[in-house]
Amino acid sequence: MNKNIKRIIAITVAVNTISTISPTTLNTYFVGAKPVYASSYSPDDEQLKTLKIKSLDGETLDLRDGYNGDTVKLSDETEYYTKLTDNSDGIKITADAEGDDYVVKIFTSDAENATAYDPGDEILLGKGDTTLYIRTYKSKSEFNKVKNNVSNCKEEYTLNVRKTKESSYEDDSQDSIYLDKIDLSKGNIDFLKGKTSYDIKVDENVDSMWIKAIPESNSDRVRVDGSLVDSSDNYKKTVSLDKGKNEIKIKVTDSKDNQRTYTLNVTRGDDSDNEDDIYLDHITLSEGDIDFSKDDNSYNVDLDESVSKITIGAEPEDSDYSVTIDGDEVRSSDDYEKKVSLDKGKNVIKVNVEDELNDKKRTYTLTINRGKEADDSKDNNTGDTSDKKSQWVQTDDGWKYYDENGKVLKSSWLYDKDQKVYCYLDKDGLRVTGWHKDNEKWYLLDSKGAMLTGWQKDNEKWYLLGSDGAMLTGWHKETVDDQKKNTDASTNSGDNDTKKVDNWYYLNQDGSMRTGWLSDGGKWYFFNADGTMQKGWLIDYNSKYYLTEDGSMATGTRTINGKEYKFNNSGALIL
Incomplete structure (x- = not known):
């Protein structure tokens, strides 16, 4: 909040000081006593002047100072409680702020980019306790400026809602195992752990999105669109989207094979012209x-x-x-x-x-x-370009490349013969930097627009780009010199033959280098901090494992170097 002091609200009655007072007087004072609140409330600009709550079935809900506390009225306090005890699936909140042009927004999450509800919108709630955040903003335009930092408000109120019955949308036909959260890079989702089906819409130009599905327990297994995700990749997977409807399954499973499936129905664009009923x-x-x-x-x-x-x-x-x-x-x-x-x-x-x-x-x-359409071979920022052919020209917008016909090269790859690098020119003819997607492949270009190849680090993650610059995913083998060769100081055979070894890596679906455990094809593998696949003995979290020559984790009874060992189903050595 953009206030020097954030007021944290609790409606309480406290007796701070009791002077000399007889037990009789004290009993008389408290028998049948009720908390005393201000008889009138005069809100300042930006404070709420009204706050009312109704169930979706129309029942008015009281504001309280605790779930089982006393009924209170709106005041300078900013934390309230209420109970929803009927069969409604949720509530509606109506609220107004004091002051011209001030607006009120309601949020079901404390995330900085949380989805905003307007007063009067239906808010679905699952059984249990939910905290809602009611915030005021100076105007709608001011809210639009902070929609990715929604806590930057004028005033914040907290409403704690306890729902005592399950909602109709809650799926009780599946096992009692849940995700804690689903986040999306595109589109909006109001996640409720008991709700298992969601309809999500994204623009037609969105051809991929990442999905993050965090389980309630770290020991639970999560699959997004068929692929296992875990804490090493932040429970996140990038999925491709076809135009139209896409069905994406998220499955969470515990150690007892209890399972729950969430379904995301993602519509990319529209079945017809991608235009909504908004005008x-x-x-x-x-x-x-x-x-x-x-x-x-x-x-x-x-x-x-x-x-x-x-x-x-x-x-x-x-x-x-x-x-x-x-x-x-x-x-x-x-x-x-x-x-x-x-x-x-x-x-x-x-x-x-x-x-x-x-x-x-x-x-x-x-x-x-x-007037008459201008000649495409001329750039409006630079005037006459008839003598600017097959060369870079600096314009007011930046460097642009003019081809042999004197036209600005746009939306195209260019090989710069002088610098001996590839670069990509966008729709305006300017060099692209950072990540760029072209023909379903991802490329990384440096700060000067040069296409990169090989291993590259970006945002603390390693990526591998092929000789053509395209980002690689899945398994990758590199043959390198054996670093362990001739490390014995007592050896001086004069044999200078270089021994080669194969290092295996795994690149996640988003291209980032895998570390830690990976389940693939029904087998488990382990990748070291440098990304290389582990072989042989491994100690991880106080358990000892053995990774075979192909990198897969050993289970059951195995003979290793002439000695018999036993491993449990999780691969840990049985001592």
Whole structure:
């Protein structure tokens, strides 16, 4: 919170000091006594002025100072309790903040990027105790600025809800084993451990996402889309998404083979045109004419060549929707308008309207033609480019490469003969840095845009990139010189033959180098801190294991160097 002091609320009655008082007087004082609260409450700006809770079946729920405490009214205190005892699946909260333009948002998680609910939204709850966070923000635009750091609010209230009965969506047909949390890199999920089916929607341009599924117990096994995940990879797996519907299974299993399956129904884009039922109210232009219809997403506008700038207005149907024009967000305080500079010729301007809470989005496209379309062989930032062929040219935006026809090379790989490196030029002709996906393969480019190969470290993780720059996954073998050769100082045979050994590595689905235990094909393997697969004896967490020549963990009875050993089903040596 952006306050010097965060007030932590508890509604209590305390007797701080009791002077000389007779037992009779004390008994008289406390018999039938009730806690005393302020008779009136005058909230300051940013504080809640109303707070009401109802079950989804319409029953009004009391605010209390504890789950079994006394009924209280809204006051300067900021922590409250309530009980949901009927068969409702959840609650609705209505709340208003004091002060013009202040908004209230409700969260079911303390995560910095938690999904926001508006007052009046249905909030599903599972059986047990749940903590909700009710926060106030100076305005909707101020909230939009901190939506990835939602605790940066004006005031925070905590509502603790105890639900005494199971909800209808809770799946009691499966075993009593649960995940603690599911997180997604794309889309939104309001996870409840008893709910096993979720519908998730992502944009059409999202072709992959990571899924993190954390079990309640560290000893439980978790599989995401068929692959085992564990603490070494933060219980995370990256999955590819087809256009349309994708069904992804997450299974959690304990040592007694109790199992629960969660299903994520992920829709990438839309079955038709990837447009949701969310609309602008109107689009206005300071120049030219537009016959706007909210269902039509594309418009062509012809302007005189003398028009170099245009003001575009795009007001949403609902004030809670966010609007961007040509990549910049516009707000009600701007009358949802933006002034856009126009190049000569064709200008394509995107206007997006988005409902962030319900993950809905629609894109309107304005094609504005300013006079005669400009020659593509010229760059508007640099003027005449007729003498700029097959070379790098520095523009106002950065370095761009002009091909043999004098055109800017865009959305393409380029081999720089002078630097002897490959680089990738984006849709604007600028060099890409960092991770880049092309034709379903991932590449890593350094800070100057040069494509990297071999072993590379990024964000404290190691990745292996092939000779073509593509990121590798799965098993990988490297043949290297045996570092143990000729280490015996007493040996001086003059034999200079270099002995080779094979080192095996495993790259996770996200390309990161595997360390620790791995289950693959029904067998267990162990990878050292440097990523090499272990062979021979291993001591791990006070247990001793043996990894065979192919790296797989031994179980049962094995003869090793002429001696018989016994291992349990988990591979640990039985002493």
